[in-house]
Structure formats: C-alpha cells, structure tokens
Amino acid sequence: MRSVRGRVVVVTGASSGIGRETAERFVRAGATVIGCARDEDRLRAAADEVGMSVRRCDVTVAQDRDDLVASVLAEHGRIDVLVNNAGIGWTGLVEDMSFEDVEALYATNVVAVVDLTRRVLPGMLARGDGDVVVVSSGAAFISLPPLTVYCSTKYALDGFVEGLRREVLGRGVRIHSVNPGPVRTEWLARSQGHAPAEGASSQRLSPGVPAAWVAAAIERSASRGWSRTASVPRVVGLTRLLALQPLRTIVDLGVGATAGRLAAGGKRLAQAKAAAA
Numbered sequence: 001m002r003s004v005r006g007r008v009v010v011v012t013g014a015s016s017g018i019g020r021e022t023a024e025r026f027v028r029a030g031a032t033v034i035g036c037a038r039d040e041d042r043l044r045a046a047a048d049e050v051g052m053s054v055r056r057c058d059v060t061v062a063q064d065r066d067d068l069v070a071s072v073l074a075e076h077g078r079i080d081v082l083v084n085n086a087g088i089g090w091t092g093l094v095e096d097m098s099f100e101d102v103e104a105l106y107a108t109n110v111v112a113v114v115d116l117t118r119r120v121l122p123g124m125l126a127r128g129d130g131d132v133v134v135v136s137s138g139a140a141f142i143s144l145p146p147l148t149v150y151c152s153t154k155y156a157l158d159g160f161v162e163g164l165r166r167e168v169l170g171r172g173v174r175i176h177s178v179n180p181g182p183v184r185t186e187w188l189a190r191s192q193g194h195a196p197a198e199g200a201s202s203q204r205l206s207p208g209v210p211a212a213w214v215a216a217a218i219e220r221s222a223s224r225g226w227s228r229t230a231s232v233p234r235v236v237g238l239t240r241l242l243a244l245q246p247l248r249t250i251v252d253l254g255v256g257a258t259a260g261r262l263a264a265g266g267k268r269l270a271q272a273k274a275a276a277a
C-alpha cells in the first residue's frame with residue numbers, strides 16, 4: 001500500500017454523498033483535494049467542512065471540463081488521482097423517457113468520464129504514475145427495470161475501464177472501478193425527480209450502505225499499486241454470476257412474472273415525476 005499523502009486528487013461530484021465522503025477521506029489522509037459540482041452553495045459548504053478546494057464544474061459541459069483540468073494543472077502542476085464520481089440516475093420505463101433524459105444520463109455518466117480521463121491521462125503517462133477511479137455500480141453487473149438506461153451507462157463504464165486498463169498496462173497508470181450496491185445518499189431521490197437538498201433526511205437519503213464504505217474502497221484502490229475492481233459491499237460482486245445462462249433465465253422468469261406490477265409501477269413513477277417537475 002502506498003500513502004495518498006501529498007498527491008493531487010480531483011473528485012467530481014464532491015458536494016454530497018460518495019464524492020463528499022471521498023474528498024473528506026483523502027483530505028484526512030494528507031492529499032491535496034480539488035472537488036467539483038454544479039451547485040456552488042452546496043459545494044462551498046462542503047469545501048468549508050471538508051477542507052478541500054473547489055471549482056464549479058458541470059461535467060456535461062466540455063468547456064467546464066477543460067477549465068477544471070487546466071486550472072488544477074496551472075495551480076498544482078499535475079493530477080495524480082482522478083475520481084470520476086459525478087453521476088445521475090433515472091428511475092422509470094424507457095417508453096416514458098424523454099430524449100433529454102437519455103442525453104443527460106449518457107452525458108454525465110459516460111461521456112464526461114471518458115473525456116475527463118482522456119484529458120488527464122497524457123500527464124499521468126508522461127510521469128509514469130497515476131490512478132483513475134471510476135465510480136460505477138452493481139448496476140453494471142445486472143440490468144433491471146426500472147433502471148434500464150442507468151444500468152446501460154454503468155455497463156458502458158465497466159467496458160471502458162476494462163479496455164483502458166489493458167491499454168495502459170505496464171505504463172505506471174492504474175484504472176480502477178468501484179461498484180457499489182445501494183448506498184445511503186440522495187441519488188435515488190434525485191433519480192425520482194426530487195431536488196432533495198432541502199428535505200428531511202428520511203426523504204433525502206435512500207436505504208443502503210454508508211457512503212463512507214465506498215469512499216474507503218476508493219482510497220484503497222488509489223493506494224494499491226495495481227488496477228482493481230471493488231464491489232461495495234463485497235457480496236454485490238456475486239451478482240455477476242447472474243450473467244450465467246441458467247441464472248439469467250431464472251431472472252427473466254422472475255421479472256416476467258411481475259411484468260404487470262412493473263408496468264404499473266413505471267407509470268406511477270412517471271406520474272410522480274411529472275407532478276414533482
């Protein structure tokens with residue numbers, strides 16, 4: 001294990017949930033942390049509590065990504081660790097999605113991750129050292145409604161991680177994926193169309209493991225000398241077995257048996273979202 005002390009770490013989506021916990025953990029370990037998000041008020045509040053420096057950045061905007069990387073390089077000269085954490089969900093049926101919903105999911109969860117990585121990678125390769133951590137999901141192991149399109153973005157991320165890991169083998173750069181199951185954050189409330197920042201924690205936070213568990217896995221990944229995939233908790237990794245043909249058939253039969261309830265639930269989600277908009 002190597003310490004992250006003194007390393008320059010960029011964390012996207014650092015104002016809440018997993019990103020905020022990760023930033024806090026890296027700061028405590030002695031790293032220089034630069035966090036980003038869109039909502040400047042929440043970002044500044046997190047910065048004061050956590051002790052990181054921050055930049056406002058919407059990762060779906062190419063100019064913002066450019067400015068983020070350029071300003072960190074101008075101030076610190078390098079980026080040692082990139083934590084691609086910012087991500088959004090969308091619960092409901094594909095037939096109820098707008099084109100804008102699809103575009104936002106892919107722009108945030110996939111395009112931004114690939115492009116930010118592409119921007120920091122040459123510096124890491126030139127120095128022969130660096131870690132890129134991608135916050136993927138257990139949703140990359142099994143695709144289930146009503147999260148079909150969200151799952152597909154995380155499948156895309158895992159494919160990116162696997163290929164890039166092979167591309168940089170032996171060149172001093174490590175590519176990690178962290179795949180959590182349900183985590184106690186605002187992610188689900190946001191996925192259902194709520195703006196949860198102001199709500200009571202019972203409405204804001206979904207059931208799941210503490211975000212601190214995921215942050216610990218992210219720090220462990222950046223501290224190892226090799227690329228790794230970490231499921232949080234570990235048992236989530238077992239869902240990969242559901243891709244095996246006999247088990248896949250059982251999942252299909254189970255989902256098929258609840259098709260009516262699924263369709264009705266999807267419609268209720270769409271109506272609730274329309275009411276919250």
Ligand SMILES: NC(=O)c1ccc[n+]([C@@H]2O[C@H](COP(=O)([O-])OP(=O)(O)OC[C@H]3O[C@@H](n4cnc5c(N)ncnc54)[C@H](OP(=O)(O)O)[C@@H]3O)[C@@H](O)[C@H]2O)c1
Pocket residue numbers: 012013014015016017018019036037038039040042057058059060085086087088089108135136137138179180181182183184185186187188190208
């Ligand atoms: N919670 C779960 O159950 C769970 C499970 C598996 C994987 N994950 C993944 O974990 C990651 C973090 O989610 P979380 O659970 O911590 O959710 P969260 O509490 O909703 O935090 C999301 C963070 O990302 C930021 N963000 C969203 N869109 C952004 C954009 N376009 N540009 C910059 N920042 C943006 C948000 O701030 P602003 O809105 O202010 O920009 C916030 O800081 C996501 O990739 C998610 O898919 C979550």
